[in-house]
Structure formats: C-alpha cells, structure tokens
Amino acid sequence: MANALPTVGQRFTNGLFSENPTFRQILGICPTLAVTYSVASALTMAGAVTFVLVCSAILISQIRHLLKPHLRILVFTLTIAVFVTIADRLVAAFLYDMSKQLGPYIPLIIVNCIIIARCEICFSKQGLVPAIGDALGQAGGHTLGLLAIASTREILGKGTWGGMSVLGDSWPAWGVLAAAPGAFLTLGLLLALVNHLTDKQAKPMWPFGALFNLLGRKRQVAPVREK
Amino acid sequence: MLDYLRIIILMAVSTALINNMIFHYFVGLCPFIGVSRRVDMAFGMGMAVMFVVTVAASLSWTVTYYITSPGAPLSQAIYNLVYPGSTTLVDLSILNYVVYIFLIASAVQLVEMYVRKFFPPLYKAFGVFLPLITTNCLILFVCLEVAKHIGPEVARDALWRLDHTMIYAITAGLGFTIAIVIMAGIREELDHADVPRALRGPGITLVITGILALAFMGLLGMDRKLADLFAKPAENTATRLVASPDAAGQPNPAARAANQDAK
Numbered sequence: 001m002a003n004a005l006p007t008v009g010q011r012f013t014n015g016l017f018s019e020n021p022t023f024r025q026i027l028g029i030c031p032t033l034a035v036t037y038s039v040a041s042a043l044t045m046a047g048a049v050t051f052v053l054v055c056s057a058i059l060i061s062q063i064r065h066l067l068k069p070h071l072r073i074l075v076f077t078l079t080i081a082v083f084v085t086i087a088d089r090l091v092a093a094f095l096y097d098m099s100k101q102l103g104p105y106i107p108l109i110i111v112n113c114i115i116i117a118r119c120e121i122c123f124s125k126q127g128l129v130p131a132i133g134d135a136l137g138q139a140g141g142h143t144l145g146l147l148a149i150a151s152t153r154e155i156l157g158k159g160t161w162g163g164m165s166v167l168g169d170s171w172p173a174w175g176v177l178a179a180a181p182g183a184f185l186t187l188g189l190l191l192a193l194v195n196h197l198t199d200k201q202a203k204p205m206w207p208f209g210a211l212f213n214l215l216g217r218k219r220q221v222a223p224v225r226e227k
Numbered sequence: 228m229l230d231y232l233r234i235i236i237l238m239a240v241s242t243a244l245i246n247n248m249i250f251h252y253f254v255g256l257c258p259f260i261g262v263s264r265r266v267d268m269a270f271g272m273g274m275a276v277m278f279v280v281t282v283a284a285s286l287s288w289t290v291t292y293y294i295t296s297p298g299a300p301l302s303q304a305i306y307n308l309v310y311p312g313s314t315t316l317v318d319l320s321i322l323n324y325v326v327y328i329f330l331i332a333s334a335v336q337l338v339e340m341y342v343r344k345f346f347p348p349l350y351k352a353f354g355v356f357l358p359l360i361t362t363n364c365l366i367l368f369v370c371l372e373v374a375k376h377i378g379p380e381v382a383r384d385a386l387w388r389l390d391h392t393m394i395y396a397i398t399a400g401l402g403f404t405i406a407i408v409i410m411a412g413i414r415e416e417l418d419h420a421d422v423p424r425a426l427r428g429p430g431i432t433l434v435i436t437g438i439l440a441l442a443f444m445g446l447l448g449m450d451r452k453l454a455d456l457f458a459k460p461a462e463n464t465a466t467r468l469v470a471s472p473d474a475a476g477q478p479n480p481a482a483r484a485a486n487q488d489a490k
Contacts, residue, residue: 026260026429030364034253073361074332081325089321104371107324111364113257180251181444184437188430196425 005126008133015137021114022145022187023194028112031105032146033183039162042150043143044098048087048106050139053115055083057135060123067124076119077110084109114138152186153177233457238394241450243402248365250440255365255403259410260432262356269411270404275356277400280366283334284396287327287370288377288389295319295326296378320374327370335361369399409439 006014021027028049035045056079067075088106092099099106109115122134155161157178159171176182248254255276262272293301297318306317339357343350350357360366372395376387387395413435422431 027257029260030253030256033256077328077332077361078325081328085321085324088324104368104375107371108254108364108367110324110328111362111367113362116362176441179444180253181437181440183253184433184440188426188433188437191430191433192423192425195430199425 005130008130011122011130011134012137012140015134015139015141016144017141019138020141020145021138022142022149023191025114025117026191027117028114028142029187031108031112032142032149033187034105035102036146036150036153036183036186037157037178038154039147039150041098041101042146044091044095044102045105046139046143046146048084048091049109049112049114049142050136051087051090052080052083052109053118053135053139054132055086056080056115056119057123057131058128059083060119061126061128061131064124072120072124073116076116076124080115080119081110114142148190149183149186152190153182157182234391235394237450237453237457238391239398239401240453242395242398243405244443245446245450247402247406247443248368248399249403249406249436250443252368254368255363258356258359258363259403259407259436260429263407263410263414263432266408266411266415269407271352271354272356273400273404273407275353276360276363276365276403277397279331279335279338279357279360280369280400281393281396282338283331283366284369284373284392285389286330286334288373288387288392290326290330291323291374291377292389295322296374298379316379320378323371323374327367327374331366331370332361365399365403369396406439410436 015021019025022029022032031045031049035041056076059079060076063075084107087109088099091102091106118134118138123131126134151161155166156174157176158173159165159167159169174182177186246252249256249259258272258276263269291299293299295302297320298316299319302317302319306315307313335357339350342353342357373387373392375381376385376391410432414432417431417435426434
C-alpha cells in the first residue's frame with residue numbers, strides 16, 4: 001500500500017477525469033443538484049468547495065501523524081466545519097445576494113462526502129504537495145461536473161448562460177429543467193452519457209455511439225453468438 | 228388545542244409532502260441512492276433518520292436558543308456577570324456550524340449506545356445505518372432550519388419553540404421515509420427490467436427520482452389552500468356551500484374578490 005500511493009500528477013488528473021467526484025464517484029450530489037439552476041450559483045458553490053478542500057488538505061496533511069484512528073473522522077469533520085464557517089462568512093461579505101440565494105447549501109458543504117472521502121483517502125496519508133495536488137484535482141473535477149449540469153439546465157431551462165442570452169427570445173424555456181425535477185433528470189442523463197462515452201465495450205465510434213443509441217438504431221454486435 | 232392540531236397538520240403537509248427533503252431540498256440523497264435497494268432496509272433507514280433527526284434537532288434548538296443565538300439568555304447572563312454594566316449584545320452564532328456537527332456526531336453516538344443497551348432488537352434492525360447517519364445532510368439541514376427560526380430578527384409569532392422544532396424534525400424524517408420507501412419499491416421492480424447499460428445503477432435511480440419529483444410538484448400550493456381553509460372555518464363552509472361554480476376553487480373570500488376584480 002505504502003509504495004502504491006499515486007504521485008501529485010496522478011492525483012491531479014485522477015481527480016479531474018477517472019475519479020471525477022460528480023460523474024465517477026457520485027459523491028456530494030446534494031449541493032450539486034441544489035445549486036445548479038444557474039451557472040453563477042454553481043460557480044460560487046464550486047469556489048467555496050475548492051477553498052474548503054485546499055485549506056483542509058493543507059491542515060490535515062500537516063497534522064496527519066497526530067491523528068488517532070478512532071477520532072480521525074471527528075477531527076476531519078470539525079476541521080471542515082471551521083473552514084466552511086470561514087467560507088460562509090467570506091461569501092456573505094463579498095457576494096451577499098448569492099449567499100442569500102444559496103442559503104443553507106454553503107453550510108451543507110460540511111457533510112459533503114467529497115471532502116471527508118479525500119481526507120480519509122489522501123490527505124491523512126500523504127504529504128503537503130500530493131495533498132494539495134489531489135485537492136486541486138478533485139476541486140477541478142467537481143467544478144467541471146457542476147458547470148456541465150448548470151450549463152445544461154440554464155441553457156435549456158432559461159435560454160441563457162450565466163445571464164447572457166444564448167438561444168434567443170424565441171426559445172420556449174423548459175421551465176422544468178430549472179425547477180427541482182430537472183436537476184435529477186439532467187444529472188441522470190449526463191451520467192448515462194458519460195458512462196456510455198467511456199464504456200470500453202460499446203465500441204463503435206465513441207463520439208457517435210451515444211447519438212446512435214438516442215436515435216434508437218441497433219448497435220452492431222460481433223456475430224459470435226449467432227452461429 | 229384545536230389551534231395546535233392545525234399547526235401540526237399544516238407543518239406536516241408542508242414539510243413531508245410539499246417541501247419534501249429529497250424532492251424539493253435535495254438533502255439526504257446519499258442514503259437515498261445508496262440504501263434504496265430493498266423496501267425493508269429503506270424503511271429501517273427512514274426510521275433511523277427520523278429518530279436521530281428528532282434528537283439532534285431538539286439538542287440543537289436547546290443550544291441555539293440558550294447559548295449561541297444573538298443575545299441568548301445564558302451567554303448574555305454570563306457576559307453581564309463578567310462585565311457588569313456593559314450593553315453589548317453577545318452573538319455566538321459564528322460557532323453554529325461547529326456546534327451542530329459536534330452535536331449531531333454525539334447524538335448519533337448516544338442514540339447508538341442507548342438503543343444497543345435498552346432495545347437490542349431495534350439495534351439489530353438499524354444495523355449499520357445508525358453510524359452512517361452522522362454524515363447525512365438532512366440532519367444538518369434541519370438543524371440549520373431551526374437556527375433560522377430563532378433569534379432577535381425573527382418575528383415574535385414566527386419564533387419556533389421546542390415543540391415546533393420537534394414537529395418539524397419528525398415530519399422531515401417522515402418525508403424522507405416516504406420518499407425512500409417509494410423509491411425502494413420501484414427499484415425492487417426495476418431488477419426485472421432491462422435497463423440500458425449506461426443508465427444502470429445511479430443513473431436510472433436519478434431519472435426515476437426526477438419523475439417522482441415531478442409528481443410531488445403537483446402538491447404545490449396545497450399548504451396555502453389548507454391554511455386558507457383553517458383560517459376562517461365558519462365563513463369558509465358558508466362560502467363553499469353558496470359558492471358559484473367559477474369561484475369554487477378559491478375558498479378564501481379575499482382571493483375570490485381579487486379574482487373577480489381581475490375578470
């Protein structure tokens with residue numbers, strides 16, 4: 001185990017792609033779903049999560065030798081709670097309207113599984129540099145996931161992206177995507193899309209495989225069984 | 228007494244059905260997706276959450292009301308004892324998040340020990356769910372809602388007492404239980420269905436949850452109608468009895484007048 005720990009670069013790219021917290025690990029989806037009705041709020045949330053992840057990476061990786069096994073989860077949670085309080089006050093000080101909009105979801109970062117999982121898997125086992133690389137990778141992956149969901153929901157739900165008009169006034173805003181059910185539907189379908197595009201067994205022409213499936217055409221299967 | 232019953236019914240309808248924790252606030256999704264494979268397990272999880280959330284919300288109400296809210300009696304009294312004659316308002320609300328998370332963790336531990344000692348069958352039924360609940364967003368969310376309804380900036384009649392908090396917590400847990408049991412029922416049937424490869428697992432669960440959330444959106448506005456119904460029962464019955472067909476949907480006389488103005 002000790003010699004198999006990934007390096008900084010691996011940690012970073014893993015967080016972005018192969019261990020993406022939103023689409024691969026499906027962690028911390030409560031705030032993910034709640035704040036993605038618009039791109040602006042999603043970016044604020046992603047910024048807060050990045051801040052908390054990096055800060056707890058620095059602190060936890062420095063005190064990792066002092067942690068007692070049976071108390072470590074409590075220590076993780078309390079550390080995260082302190083940084084979330086700081087992030088909450090910062091958002092309230094500089095982005096007051098946004099903090100009113102996001103309401104309880106910024107404090108809910110405390111119980112966001114991403115951060116506790118990273119504390120357990122990486123921060124408490126590796127030094128400062130890999131921990132920060134891991135935190136940045138996970139935060140980047142989380143931001144990418146949030147942006148994908150928020151863009152889909154806002155563009156289709158309101159016809160705008162970050163407040164700018166994209167699809168024009170004639171677009172019949174799909175209100176349901178901006179409302180609560182749209183969050184579940186968007187995440188579910190995006191998850192299926194990502195699964196399909198990265199599926200090793202669904203061979204044919206990976207960019208178009210998903211389109212073929214959507215159009216209902218049967219994919220070609222190697223005719224081994226039919227003999 | 229009747230008034231109290233109205234509060235309970237209104238709060239139950241609005242918390243458990245309309246503002247359902249899963250379908251409206253998106254909290255508690257991790258156990259909702261993780262533990263909704265079998266109906267009995269889902270029910271166990273729902274009961275455990277309901278139990279813990281009530282304990283944790285009561286504890287956090289007590290701490291918030293007496294210690295951390297701005298100008299709370301206990302901390303203000305201690306401050307005035309140390310600095311007599313000072314007029315500063317003591318505000319410890321910055322400690323809220325740390326205190327809540329600590330309270331939730333200890334509440335889960337306490338509940339676990341108590342149940343193991345005095346109700347072994349119940350403990351066996353809860354199994355691994357009890358310790359898992361510490362990191363359930365729902366508990367923290369309810370505590371934060373409680374904190375929002377305590378303090379000097381809250382209007383006097385909107386202030387939550389301990390009993391309001393407990394009703395809120397129980398109905399929040401009830402809403403969670405309803406959602407997770409429905410989901411588990413659907414997923415048990417889903418085992419026999421041929422789901423596309425890419426959608427298997429969490430994907431199809433999320434899509435079904437979205438459709439369920441659409442269904443629950445149909446209940447929007449029910450609490451307002453109920454409140455109208457409760458507000459003036461006598462007048463209401465009269466209105467409903469003599470109402471013309473086009474006003475039947477609006478039992479509140481004021482709303483009906485507004486509607487007629489609009490016409």
